Amino acid sequence: MDATKEIARRRTFAIISHPDAGKTTLTEKLLLYGGAIHLAGSVKARRAARHATSDWMELEKERGISVTSSVLQFDYLGYRINLLDTPGHQDFSEDTYRTLVAADSAIMLLDNRKGVEEQTRKLFEVCKLRRIPIFTFVNKCDRAGENPLQLIDDVEKDLGIRCFPVTWPIHRGSEFLGVYDRIEGAVRLFEKGGDHGSKRAKVVEGGLDDPEVVGRLGEDVVAHVKEELELLDLAGSDFDRGDVLSGALSPTFFGSALTNFGVEPLLRHFLEDSPPPAPRESDEGIIGPDHDAFTGFVFKIQANMDPKHRDRIAFLRICSGRFEPGLQVRNTRSGDTVRLAQPQQFMARERQAVEEAWPGDVIGIHDRGALRIGDTLSSNGDLAFGGIPRFSPEHFARVMTGDPLRRKQLDTGLRQLSEEGAAQVFFEDIQAGHTPIVGAVGLLQFDVLVHRLEHEYGAKARLERMEYRHARWVEGPESDIRRVARGEGRLLVFDSKERPLILFTSEWGLRHAVDREEKLTFHAFAP
Numbered sequence: 001m002d003a004t005k006e007i008a009r010r011r012t013f014a015i016i017s018h019p020d021a022g023k024t025t026l027t028e029k030l031l032l033y034g035g036a037i038h039l040a041g042s043v044k045a046r047r048a049a050r051h052a053t054s055d056w057m058e059l060e061k062e063r064g065i066s067v068t069s070s071v072l073q074f075d076y077l078g079y080r081i082n083l084l085d086t087p088g089h090q091d092f093s094e095d096t097y098r099t100l101v102a103a104d105s106a107i108m109l110l111d112n113r114k115g116v117e118e119q120t121r122k123l124f125e126v127c128k129l130r131r132i133p134i135f136t137f138v139n140k141c142d143r144a145g146e147n148p149l150q151l152i153d154d155v156e157k158d159l160g161i162r163c164f165p166v167t168w169p170i171h172r173g174s175e176f177l178g179v180y181d182r183i184e185g186a187v188r189l190f191e192k193g194g195d196h197g198s199k200r201a202k203v204v205e206g207g208l209d210d211p212e213v214v215g216r217l218g219e220d221v222v223a224h225v226k227e228e229l230e231l232l233d234l235a236g237s238d239f240d241r242g243d244v245l246s247g248a249l250s251p252t253f254f255g256s257a258l259t260n261f262g263v264e265p266l267l268r269h270f271l272e273d274s275p276p277p278a279p280r281e282s283d284e285g286i287i288g289p290d291h292d293a294f295t296g297f298v299f300k301i302q303a304n305m306d307p308k309h310r311d312r313i314a315f316l317r318i319c320s321g322r323f324e325p326g327l328q329v330r331n332t333r334s335g336d337t338v339r340l341a342q343p344q345q346f347m348a349r350e351r352q353a354v355e356e357a358w359p360g361d362v363i364g365i366h367d368r369g370a371l372r373i374g375d376t377l378s379s380n381g382d383l384a385f386g387g388i389p390r391f392s393p394e395h396f397a398r399v400m401t402g403d404p405l406r407r408k409q410l411d412t413g414l415r416q417l418s419e420e421g422a423a424q425v426f427f428e429d430i431q432a433g434h435t436p437i438v439g440a441v442g443l444l445q446f447d448v449l450v451h452r453l454e455h456e457y458g459a460k461a462r463l464e465r466m467e468y469r470h471a472r473w474v475e476g477p478e479s480d481i482r483r484v485a486r487g488e489g490r491l492l493v494f495d496s497k498e499r500p501l502i503l504f505t506s507e508w509g510l511r512h513a514v515d516r517e518e519k520l521t522f523h524a525f526a527p
């Protein structure tokens with residue numbers, strides 16, 4: 001197999017969105033175009049399970065392995081696509097952010113009535129930090145939404161990114177008819193099937209002056225679209241692939257995932273303009289996907305909640321080299337040699353043994369506790385990729401022990417689970433003896449933590465929720481840090497590496513401190 005060819009055809013990306021924007025629906029439709037229709041059904045089943053229950057243990061049973069992100073792999077137009085699932089509802093967690101570190105690009109999905117929402121904004125910040133290309137899909141255009149010009153303006157102002165509409169929606173009144181492709185200079189009119197979008201949408205293609213197109217749209221609609229397109233040409237950004245690749249310009253698409261309108265143009269342009277697996281920084285310099293040795297890093301560890309099956313799955317993003325079963329690799333951090341005997345690839349609920357994998361692919365490795373998030377595995381040498389940052393938690397709780405005689409087990413459990421990335425542990429002061437505080441990005445992480453402390457460490461714990469909602473790692477003179485942290489609705493804590501953070505009860509309090517305290521630097525991510 002030709003490595004150059006395999007690398008060039010890989011696309012590894014994630015969809016970032018706020019709950020209910022249509023991520024599950026869009027994922028299904030991408031799979032439909034990728035010919036993996038049987039999988040599309042299972043995505044839907046997962047959504048049904050999610051809506052049916054908020055009980056996390058039930059969720060875990062319902063969904064098998066994939067309570068946190070799994071990877072969907074499919075082919076389209078000769079490309080091999082790895083779609084990394086970013087949990088977004090009750091299971092929104094630090095894993096959602098970490099998954100973005102394994103992606104080479106992202107599709108930002110917006111509801112045409114709501115534009116940029118809170119969770120989208122947070123996930124966008126992580127993409128921006130990594131400077132990965134972001135493609136935007138404005139969904140639900142089959143029903144009236146915000147004016148597209150206004151929506152684009154809002155996105156640009158809100159996120160500080162420029163948008164280039166690649167497709168533009170064509171409406172007659174409130175009826176969504178199709179899109180104009182500004183790169184190809186062609187109209188794509190879709191026909192609604194009576195099948196609730198379970199099949200590819202039928203398409204009529206042609207230029208704006210094509211008699212069939214004019215006949216279908218009517219002259220008024222054509223004139224209106226021409227006017228809007230002129231406005232876009234005059235006022236909007238030009239298309240520049242360099243700007244797309246650096247994350248400064250977002251190719252933007254309009255459509256409706258539910259009816260399949262505009263999904264195919266999104267997928268096709270995305271595949272053409274998004275990057276193949278990118279080089280990664282390591283302590284031995286930049287490692288390109290064509291590097292001789294096999295390298296990869298662990299971005300997520302999935303613990304099995306079933307006490308009878310303690311095995312964990314570590315998700316490894318391959319950065320260079322070819323994987324084949326039995327490959328021997330070294331863990332740079334621990335120095336251990338690991339034989340990757342039976343790794344797996346994940347497609348919705350199905351696990352499959354991997355015969356071969358290339359840069360951009362993700363494989364799941366059985367792990368008995370030897371691996372940690374951020375570990376580099378390589379077949380040759382001792383290089384280490386830059387670690388995965390810690391993301392600032394939004395929920396906090398004091399950990400009260402249910403049994404003082406098992407305090408030691410509790411401390412061990414907390415330390416190990418925090419190293420593994422299940423939650424973050426903080427202390428109010430560096431000296432031991434204080435009640436530990438746990439922080440999580442999503443509340444589900446707390447349920448998982450309590451469950452695992454009890455079942456894996458025999459330590460019953462009770463969490464006492466705290467009112468803080470924001471946290472920032474803070475750098476600067478200690479006296480200033482302590483002074484600022486004494487304010488109302490604030491608390492000074494230290495992480496496991498003894499780095500100080502200030503917790504805030506309100507966004508306003510946080511903003512106030514960031515704006516006023518010139519001697520202090522506040523970080524939402526810890527390197």
Ligand code: G4P
Pocket residue numbers: 017018019020021022023024025026047139140141142143255256257258259
């Ligand atoms: P999520 O994964 O981002 O949370 O969103 P999901 O796909 O579950 O979609 C959320 C709701 O939005 C669903 O409606 C879905 O049918 C609807 N939706 C998705 N894409 C479109 C679209 O292009 N147009 C319109 N009009 N609606 C769309 P629901 O009522 O919650 O579920 P269901 O009863 O339709 O299954």
